[in-house]
Amino acid sequence: MRFKIDHDLHIHSYLSTCCSKPEQNPENIMAHAKKSGFHKICLTDHFWDSDVPGAPKWYAEQDYAHICEAKPLPQDENVEFLFGCETELNSDFELALTLEHFDNFDFVIIPTTHMHMKNVVVKKEDFESVEKRSQLWVDRFDAVLNMPLPFHKVGIAHLTCEYLGFPSYENFITALQMIPDSEMERLFTKVAELGAGIELNGDCMLQAIEMPDILLRPYRIAKQCGCKFYFGSDAHSNENLVKFFDAMEKVIDLLGLEETDKFEFARMDI
Ligand SMILES: [Zn+2]
Ligand SMILES: [Zn+2]
Numbered sequence: 612m613r614f615k616i617d618h619d620l621h622i623h624s625y626l627s628t629c630c631s632k633p634e635q636n637p638e639n640i641m642a643h644a645k646k647s648g649f650h651k652i653c654l655t656d657h658f659w660d661s662d663v664p665g666a667p668k669w670y671a672e673q674d675y676a677h678i679c680e681a682k683p684l685p686q687d688e689n690v691e692f693l694f695g696c697e698t699e700l701n702s703d704f705e706l707a708l709t710l711e712h713f714d715n716f717d718f719v720i721i722p723t724t725h726m727h728m729k730n731v732v733v734k735k736e737d738f739e740s741v742e743k744r745s746q747l748w749v750d751r752f753d754a755v756l757n758m759p760l761p762f763h764k765v766g767i768a769h770l771t772c773e774y775l776g777f778p779s780y781e782n783f784i785t786a787l788q789m790i791p792d793s794e795m796e797r798l799f800t801k802v803a804e805l806g807a808g809i810e811l812n813g814d815c816m817l818q819a820i821e822m823p824d825i826l827l828r829p830y831r832i833a834k835q836c837g838c839k840f841y842f843g844s845d846a847h848s849n850e851n852l853v854k855f856f857d858a859m860e861k862v863i864d865l866l867g868l869e870e871t872d873k874f875e876f877a878r879m880d881i
Contacts, residue, residue, distance in 0.1 A: 614840070614868035616859055618651040618877045619644065620766055621697065621720055621810060621843025626678055627656045628669055630847040639849055641685045641692055647853070650879050651691045654681055655720045655843075658696035659707040666707065667731055670699065675715065693717035697768065699725065702734045704754035713761055718876065720810070720843070722768040723751040727777040741782050745789035748775055752798050762807040764876055766841060769812035771819060771826050784825060795832045803837035808874030813844040813855035816862045823865055830866055840868065841877040 622640055623630045637654065644652045656678045659666040684692040695718035699707040706721070713719060725732045726744055737743040748770075755767070776783025802809060809830065819826035830840070844855055862868075 612870040614863045614870055614872055616647075616842050616856065616863075617649055617879065618842060619647075619649060619844050619846075620651070620653040620693075620695070620718060620808075620841045620877055621655050621768065621812065621845045622652060623656055623697075623845070623847045624654055624681055626673070626681055627847065628673060629657065632848045635846075635848050637681050637684050637692065641687060641690060643849060643853070644690045644692070645687055649690055651693065651877060653693040653695040653718045654684060655695045655697045655718070656681070658698050660698070660709055660712055662709045662712070663705065663707045665701055665705075665731075670707075670731070675712075695719060697722060700732070700751055700755060702730060702732055704751060706755070706758065710759065713764075716764075718764050718766065719760075720766045720768045721755050722772075723755060724748065724769055724772040724775045727774040741776065741786050742789065744775060744782070745786040748786065748790055749794050749798065753801075756798065756801045756805060756807075760807075762805040766808040766810050766843065766874070766876075767802065768810045768843065769815050769845065770809070770829050771815045772812070773814075773818065784822070787829075788825060790829075792828075792832060795829055796836060799829075799833040799836035799838050802833065803839075806839075806875070808841045808876060809833050809838045810843045811840050811859065811862060813842075813846065813859070816855060816858045820858050820861045820865070827862065827865055830862075834866055834868070834872060839874040840872055841874040 625635050659670040661674045695716045697720040773783050776786045
């Protein structure tokens with residue numbers, strides 16, 4: 612059976628400081644999910660655990676008490692609304708969420724590609740180099756996979772995110788092309804063994820259908836290696852909750868995704 616978009620595991624609310632829309636609240640997100648026929652959605656506001664030092668001020672403000680303001684999340688007989696977070700991986704490859712605190716979340720999104728954040732994510736001396744960014748894509752991903760995490764509830768976010776080549780789109784394409792298939796195969800084989808989910812991110816998929824040979828390559832390799840996928844709109848507003856559907860449908864065709872390729876956590880029966 613063809614892969615169905617019946618879930619969205621990466622959604623921000625107004626509690627993320629990068630989201631400026633007060634109407635992006637749990638009630639409206641739930642209303643959208645019902646309309647779209649989703650069975651499972653997850654709130655994943657940005658989060659930096661206060662037990663992990665080094666957060667810049669704006670990140671530190673998005674602590675546990677802050678993101679918990681969204682709770683209790685509305686529930687519906689057809690839609691399960693889970694509480695998760697999008698944490699961070701700092702420039703020393705340390706996760707901004709302690710292992711003990713994974714229990715506070717149903718699902719945790721780990722972004723390795725927020726490379727627009729100088730010092731926080733990419734060291735100052737590496738910031739200008741496309742070669743270094745390309746290597747960081749590999750090394751940061753690898754670092755996460757070497758952690759003792761509960762991978763069955765971990766999603767690897769937006770791997771083909773434009774931030775990889777910040778500040779230019781050209782850098783992004785070049786940095787991605789510099790990563791050999793063999794490195795991707797090594798990483799995605801690990802992902803498949805560990806059981807983490809690979810995100811099909813809304814913005815990434817919109818870009819990918821314009822340049823599928825380059826931008827879908829990691830996902831093609833991931834699929835060959837046995838990785839499982841989930842959809843994450845990464846929506847910061849209500850409009851963005853729906854604008855990715857057409858692109859996602861094309862990507863499902865281009866990758867030939869079936870229901871059996873779906874991340875177990877995103878499945879109806881879990
Ligand atoms: Zn992100
Ligand atoms: Zn996000």
